[in-house]
Amino acid sequence: MYSKLSLACLTLPVLTLPVYSKPVIPVGVDPQRASLYSPIPGTALWKCLDGSGEIPFSAVNDDFCDCKDGSDEPGTSACANGLFYCANEGHVSAKIRSSRVNDGLCEPECCDGSDEPSGVCPNICEEIGKEYRAAAEAEQKTRRTGAKIRSTYIAFAQKEKKRLEDAISALNIEVAEKRANEARVKDILERTEALDAAALAHKKESPLYRHLEDKNDILSSLLTSHAELKERITALEAVLDGLKRGYNPNYQDMAVLEAVRGWEALSGEADKDKDKEPAAADDSSAKPAEPPVEEEEWTLDQINEIKNKDVVSLLLEHEKHIGSSGITTEQATSLLYSLELYIPDAFLPIYQSAREWLVSTLSLLGVVTTPASTDSSSEISKARTSHSLALNALHNAENSLKSEQEALEKLFALDGFGKKGEWKKLKDVCLEKDTGEYTYTVCLFGSATQKSNRDGASNNLGRYSSWNTSPSTSPGELAYYSRQIYDHGAQCWNGPQRSVTLDLSCGTENALLSISEPEKCEYSFVGTTPALCWLDGEMEEAKTVKAEKHRRKEDL
Amino acid sequence: MRIATSVLLLLPLAHPLLALKAHDFKTCSQSAFCRRGRALAERAPTAGSSWHSPYTIVPSSVALSSSASSFTSSVKSELYPDINFELEVRIHEDGVVRVRMDEVKGLRKRYDEASSWALVREPSLKNVKDVKWVKGKNEVKGVYDDVEVRVQYQPLKVSLWKGGREEVVLNGKELLHMEHFRVKEEKKEPETAEGGAEQAEQAVLQAPARPTAWFEGEEEDGLWAESFSTWTDQKPKGPESLSLDIHFPGHANVYGIPQHASPLSLPTTTGPSPHYTDPYRLYNLDVFEYLADSPMSLYGSIPFLHAHSAESTVGIFNAIASETWIDVSHPTEDSTLTHWVSESGILDVFLLPGPTPEDVFKQYARLTGTSAMPAHWALGYHQCRWNYISSEDVRSVQKRFDEDDFPLDVLWLDIEYSEEHKYFIWDAKNFPDPVAMVNDVAALGRKMVVIVDPHLKRVSTYPVYEKAKELDVLVKGRDGKEEYEGWCWSGSSAWVDFFHPGSWDWWKSLFRLTDGKDKDSWRWVDSTENVHIWNDMNEPSVFNGPEITMPKDNVHYGGWEHRDIHNINGMLFQNLTSQAITTRGSTPKRPFVLSRSFYAGSQRLSAIWTGDNMGSWEHMAVGIPMVLSNGIAGMTFAGADVGGFFGNPDPEMLVRWYQVGIFAPFFRAHAHIDTKRREPYLLEEPHKSIVRDVIRLRYSLLSVWYTSFRRANADGVPILRPHWVMFPKDKKGFAIDDQYFIGDSGLLVKPVTKPGATETQVYIPEDQVYYDYFTYNAYRGSAAGKTITVSSPLEKIPLFIRGGSIVPTRARPRRSSPLMKKDPFTLTVALSQAELATGELYLDDGESFDHQKGDLVWRKFDAWTLKAAKRTRMTLKSSDMTKSGQTVVDGSLVAPGAYRADNAYAKSVQSVRVEKLVILGLPKKPTTVIVQGVAQKEGWTWEGGVAADGKKEGGASVLVIKNPNLKIVDDWLVEVEF
Known part of the structure; x- marks a missing residue:
């Protein structure tokens, strides 16, 4: 690949020259630059191409470097870092570095041999040109065949684009629906909560709740550190596995050998590896077999479930549990509250204020007492649940939308699957x-x-x-x-x-x-x-x- | 204590990379014979005037030889009157004195073959007529030239006097002790019979004090078995160590005894507040992540020491191959005491009388040989990595070098090219086409170096191991019968015993490029003439051995224990491989075989490097004194891995490291398998272009390097010349080891080895003009020495041309050095304050041995200025400096009568031009430039500036003569009048 690049830099197509009277081009000069190699008019002097000095025109290509930029020796090796032009008729012209000129070697890049004194290198341009063209033709052929396959990739990307666009518009509708629903349920929740915020605050003072909160915090922090440790162990295991696989027993480094043996013993592999299951080594050898989960042990999922339990809901449920001795009122009042689920949105505020009035009145009258708040807790809990369901549904829809949008964007991104999505x-x-x-x-x-x-x-x-x-x-x-x-x-x-x-x-x-x-x-x-x-x-x-x-x- | 602990705790955290496993290697206190030797040295001063050497010469036994300049005598020890020793003193033709002492008629024989491996030939002795022997009552004196060798009888003492000054004294501090062979005394168990307990107790109480305790100590310390970590050395021969003090009463500086990561001028290890607490150790070891400032052993050992003062220089070569510890101290400010403790072997010490550093180099070269003339391409840039992983990888690395136009001569393959580390056997999956790969690299004039380590994988499918087993040439375990098995890269391995003559022809046959006599014998067919070899791990490194090397009680050919020959072992491996590479083809070619381990004499073979250094500024810096130190001990073809083997150097460090690397004789970048790739083409700008220019600078100076190698090859003077070598009388330069000169070229370099440096201080040791190599800015030193400050931003190397030098360079960048063969030269004439200059240029075909037959070009350039009344004329002359039959230290330069100016090589380069003459420091613009008698109207340019003569500093005047139409091989004259 590198060579192709450099060849591309040095190989220039031969251009047909205009047909004026040709001046004699000094050896090694690209015909395109021929005009630069003529004396200052009316003198026998020549100006270095960087303008740094004037020298006799006869000093051009006299095998001595006069100019600072080396421009006076296009056809010799006298100046470092110059370029020598080989016409390479029958092939493509090339420029080679001056360090190659007159070094006794026949450069393949300069197939006409013009970089060496005559008689040193034969002109092999015809042969090389033929090979070059054949190779170029073969490459073209591959390219054309490949391009056909590539066009199917592009077609696939177009299909994919269509699919994504359809999915996105469907998801847009879904998101809108879910968003409206979430707003509605949220509204209900807020109202329910507002109604009971004060009571809830009081309940949260409960030592039991605080204790629960603390425990939850502790659990969270334990889970975090557990996860970190686990990650660390995995990383360490990977390091030790790498060591075991990759160490060079030739070094005879006792510390390394001990570490490897210790690890083999610890991971219980020494025997396992030798005796059986070489095929299973793929996965299990990378890690020591996980100890079987003991019956009383909690799985991470279980712990997470407990951790993620809404503590406030629990508090409310607890209240209810303590307060209620029977079943009926709960069901009854809950019906009262759950009514709002069935009331059209437009009437909801009216209904709620009416209900508030009713409840407070009843409470004043002693008809409905503390259990009412228990009931309201249950309502809040339900409202919460339905809100979180709605919110989840919204998030899911949004995420799907986002990922499809991203996929669409990436499909034709220059740093993604390419401008035409062919990748x-x-x-x-x-x-x-x-x-x-x-x-x-x-x-x-x-x-x-x-x-x-x-x-x-x-x-x-x-x-x-x-x-x-x-x-x-x-x-x-x-x-x-x-x-x-x-x-x-x-x-x-x-x-x-x-x-x-x-x-x-x-x-x-x-x-x-x-x-x-x-x-x-x-x-x-x-x-x-x-x-x-x-x-x-x-x-x-x-x-x-x-x-x-x-x-x-x-x-x- | 608490501080120490916290430091210990903190270090590994702060520098997880700096992880030398110090506990893998012994300190003196963990080595019984070193402990005994040091205890002896400590006992002497406490004993005061009662201390005396127990060794005396039996006067009646002194026997002068009639035929040559030597004598022998019997030596007795009052400690063990029944044991016989013999002392021999020989005086060599060039004035070197050899002192040998051995136990004779003993239970066993001490190892006495170290010198036979180290010496290039048996030295010829002085004609007996030229030495006057004077026998006195208590001494015998040999007098020759202005030297006296005095051998005192009682106590035994050998001293070398020169010009009436005592220069070297052996046993002057009376620490000589040659432990004799003895029978192990079975310890008598105290009788436990009833009623005997009391008696036994009494017996213990009454145990008579050892009569030798005043000298040897009360306790027998580790004379027999000795344990280190989990290994036990059985020491079946018992104690046989050798303690010897060598005192230099008039020399405050000592240099040499490489290899240690320490300053060039060796700091003290004993005496008041020593720099190091352990002695310098010579025991070839594979030290993982070695420390950058330590007397610990490393991969190679050369027991050669220079002692230097402004008045004189002397040298000591102690031909010993066993583990050796050397304490250095200064009893007075102007003197140095060294104490050598070796585990086994005879006493075989060469005293080199000097008196100049150059004389000492030549004397040492006459003993152990000069450095081999390397292949020219070996001085180019070497790119290595552990590992280039496939033949495609190799091709792609080469391609990227070419795309970015970095010169490169050699691509290397480390151990992973081989199948299961069975060296020679290509890993066919990744290297399916090794010969084609090598040919692709060679197509650009390049070579490959492929590693062959000395440990052989012990499997029946490995023909090299199988054959070695069949020939029975493997190193044996302690029983002397079964082959020794140890662990190395290839797992369970065995080692070829290159001391076994039976291994020699076979090893050479492995490399043969065509079938030999034994057609059925396996040879490396997947190789070509363009593959050269890297011999690593030859200390030898044994992963599960004590101190990561072989157990000392392993047995080699002739029944010698590994302890006897350890430090020579690596050299023999490199020796055989070098011979194999030289002779593998139809015509002999100069070999390139890089070795990690080395010994005195390794310079005759090929190159070494400083081993597994780390990518830190400290290691970059210490690499310089390490390479200098190897050089002054003969091992001049050396270098440190550019970039550091371990770690990932940042771009600034890498750039600076290349700037250090191009000024070492051996220039290789290498990297550990755990590092990021760091080939120079991977750098971003501006670092990439800076490194390209740095490597190109190396290539433009290849003629300077090659000429310096030829000089070193001829007379043994090292290529890198520290200040004390160049200016032996300048005390200010004695400890300088971060700047140095390159051969006779007049180039002075001070590589930058600190991060963020923008300025560098350079010491100019003389009243002379020094020109900045790049800007031609003229600086002046002073007779008393002067420190100048020069700008040194990242792209700048502080590099100077000493006034009076003519530097030949080739400025055209090429992809590899063989492609420069026909390129024209530039001569830079840097006039001295006296308006003189001189320089030389050596050329040959760079790969064959035809130069020994006279196929070479060796030019001398001289410039001088004559002032006349009307005009002044500076003349530059090129002349032939080769004389047929010219003698050099190590034989003759060219076979007598063989050299002709129009030899085949000279003809092959007769068209090579001098394209440019640059003359620095002319006082004024010339009026006429005359080339070969023809005045040049054009073709030269003048830029006014500071003249060489005078006191001014600043941009020097520059005269450039363009295309003077001169050939490098011709005699010619250029005159400049002003």
Whole structure:
């Protein structure tokens, strides 16, 4: 890939020259720049291209570097960092560095041999040109085939777009409905609560409630620290597993050996691994088997359920439980309160104020006493429940909407699935490569793994994080989509977290070609995909976009 | 104590990388014979005047040899009257004195072959007529030139006098002790029979004091078995250590005994407030993450020491191969006492009388040989990493070097190229096409260096191991029968015993490029002439051995224990591989074999490096004195890994490290497998371009390096010259080890080794003009020495041309050094204050041995100025400096009668031009420039400035003569009149 880039920089198409009387072009000068290599009119002098000095025109290409910028020696190696133009007739012209001129080697880039004294290098441009054109033709062919496949990816993205748009409009309606309902139920809840806020405040003074609150706080904090510890243990286990798998027994480091043996003993693996279940090692070997849940032990779900219980509702239920000895009133009054559920919204305020009046009057008269508040607690509790249900429903709908909207946005985002959404089709498509010792897998936009073919032990090499991060490319360009980064994989012993750089190029298949590890735990995957088979038009387009962006930046 | 603990606790947290495992390696107190030696040295001063050496010469036994300048005599120890020792003193042709002492007619024989490996040949002795022997009552004196060797009988003492001054004294402090072989006394268990308890107690109380206790101490300390960590050394031969004090009454500075990460001028280890508390140790070890300031052992050992003062220089070569500890102290300000304690071997000490540093280098070179003439490409840039992981990786690294136009000569492969670390056997999965890969690299004139370590994987599928087993040339375990098994990279491994003559031809045959006599024998067919070798881990490194090396009671050829030959072991491996590479093809070619371990004489083979350094500023800085120290001990083809083996240097550090690296004879970048890739093309700007310019600077100076190598090859004077070597009388320069000169070129460099540096102080030791290499700014020193301050931003290396030098360079950047073969030269003439200059240039084909037959070009350039009444004329002359049959320290430069000015090599470069003459420091603009008698109207430019003569500083005047149409191989004259 690198070579192609550099070749692109150095290889220029031969342009047909205008047919005036040709001046003699000094050796190594690009015909386009020929006019720069003529004496100052009326003199035998020549001005260095950077204007730094004047030298006799005869000193151009005299194999001695006179000009500071080296411009006087386009055809020799006398000046460092110059470029030598090879016409390469029969092939494409090229510019090679002056360090290659007259060094006794025949550069393939300069197939006409003009960089060496005559007789040193044969002109092989015809042959090379033929090969070059054949290769270019083959590449074009691949590109055209790939582009056809790619167009199906684009069509898929369009279909996906349609699906998402439909879903979004349906969800928009649903959200509106859910929002209205939530508002209505919330209103009821607020009124109910307002009615009883004072009583509730009093009840909250109850030592039992406070105790309950405290316990809840403690439970929360225990759960947090439990979760943290668990995470830490998992991380430590991963480190130790990594150590066990990756340590080099050749180092004979006793501390490391002890750690590995200790861990094997602790995780009860030493025997298990050797005797049986090599296949099951995949998952279970990574962690020590979880101790079976004891009967009396609480599961996390149970604990969470308890923690998440609405304490206020509990308080109210408790009140009710203590206050009521029978069943009837509860049912009766609850009916009274629940009535409001059946009253049309418009009449609700009237009904409520009427009810308030009624209740307070009755209370004054001693007809309805304390149990009334118990009943109201129950109503509040119910109102709460129905509100939280409505709120949940709204959130669910909103979330679905949001995720579909995001999906739509990402579908055509330059840093998402590409301008034409062609990468969407490849999401979660997994490519695999067996290198003998390991099988490597990358699920595009998902994660990469390394699996041992010997014992099936598997390593997480990282999750998709971004396209090419090189500052030299930007979203929308071919080079940008030619690289994906997967990172934050499993920690390496004595090394970094594993990561993968996936380099892709146009091909008719989605495939991995090679895997290597140029730096410890930093993998390089090379593969092909039709998604990168751009047609020439698109290349141009991308260039224009880039140029425009550039211009706009400059305008700013 | 508390402070110490907290420091210990904090250190690992603050510097997780600085993780030397100090407990893996012995201190003197953990080594029984060192303990005994140091205790002996401590006993002497406390004993006061009652202390005396128990060793005396039997006067009647002194026997002068009639044929040569030597004598032998019997030596007795009053401690053990029944034991016989013999002393021999020989005087070499060049005045070097060799003193040998051995136990004779003893129970066993001490190891006496160290010198046979170290010496290039048996030294010839002075003609007996030239030495006058005078026998006195208590001494015998040998007198020659202005030297006297005095051998005192009682107590035994050998001293070297020069010009009436006592220069070196052996046993002057009476610490000589050669432990004799003895039978282990079975300890009698105290009788436990009834009623015997009391008796036994009495017996213990009445145990007679050892009669030798006044000298050897009350306790027997570790004479037999000795444990360290989990290992036990059985020491079947018992004690056989050797203690020897070597005193320099008139020399305050000592240098040498590499390899240690310590200053060049060796700091003290004993006496009042010593710099180090442990002695310098010589015991080749693979020290993981070594410290940047320590007397600890490292990978190589050269028991050669210079003692220097403004008046004279002398040298000591102690030909011993066993573990050796050396204490250094200054009994007075102007003297130095060294105390050498070795575990085994005879006493075999060479006294080199000097009197100048240059004389000492030549005397040492006559003993152990000069440095080999390297292949020219080996002086280029070497790019290494553990590991380039596949042949595609190798090709891509090469491509990126070329794309960014960095010169590069050698690409390296570390251990992972091999299948399961079975060296030679390519890992076919990643290197399916090794020969094609090497050919692709070689297509650009480049070479590859591939690692071959000395541990052989013990599997029947490894033909190298199988053959070694069949030939029975593997190192044996303590029983002397079974092959020794240890752990190294390849897991369970065995080691070839290169002391076994049976291994020699076989090892060479492995590298043969074509079938030899033994066609069925396995050889490395997947190799080419462009593959050279890296011999690592040859201390030897053994992961599960004591101190990460072989057990001392392992047995080598001839029944010698590993302890006897340890420090030579690595050299033998490099020696055989070098021979193998030299002779593998149809015509002999100069080998390149990099070794980590080395000994006296290793310079005759190839290169070494300073081992697994760390990517820190401290390690970058200490690399300089380490390379200097190796150089003054003969091992001049040396360098430290650029960038540091461990760690990830930041771009600034990496740039500075390249600036250090290009000024070492061996220039290689290397990195550990856990580090990020850091090939120079990966740097961002401006660092990338700075490093490109730095590497190009190295390449432009390759002629200077090559000429310096030839000089070192001829006379043994090191390539890197510390101040005390260049200016032996300038006391201010004796301790300087962060700036140095390159050969005779007149280039003075002070690499920057501190972060954020923008200025650097440079010491100018003489009243002379020094020109900034890049700007031609003229600086002046003074006769008393002067420190100047120069600007040194990141892109700038403080590099100077000493006035009076002519520097030949090739300015055209190329991808590799062989591609520079036909490039023209630039000569920079830096006039001295006396308006003179001189320089030289050596060229040959860079790879064959034809230079020994006279196929070479060796030019001398001289510039001088003659003032006449009307005009002054400066003349620059090029002349041939090769004389046929010219003798050099190590034989003759070219076979007598063989050299012809129009030899084949000279013809092959006869078209190579001098493209540019740059003359610095002319007093005024020339009126005429005359090239070969023809006045040049054009073709030269003048820029006025400071003249060489005078006191002014600032930009020097520069005369540039363009394309003078001169050939480098020709005699010519250029005259400038003004």
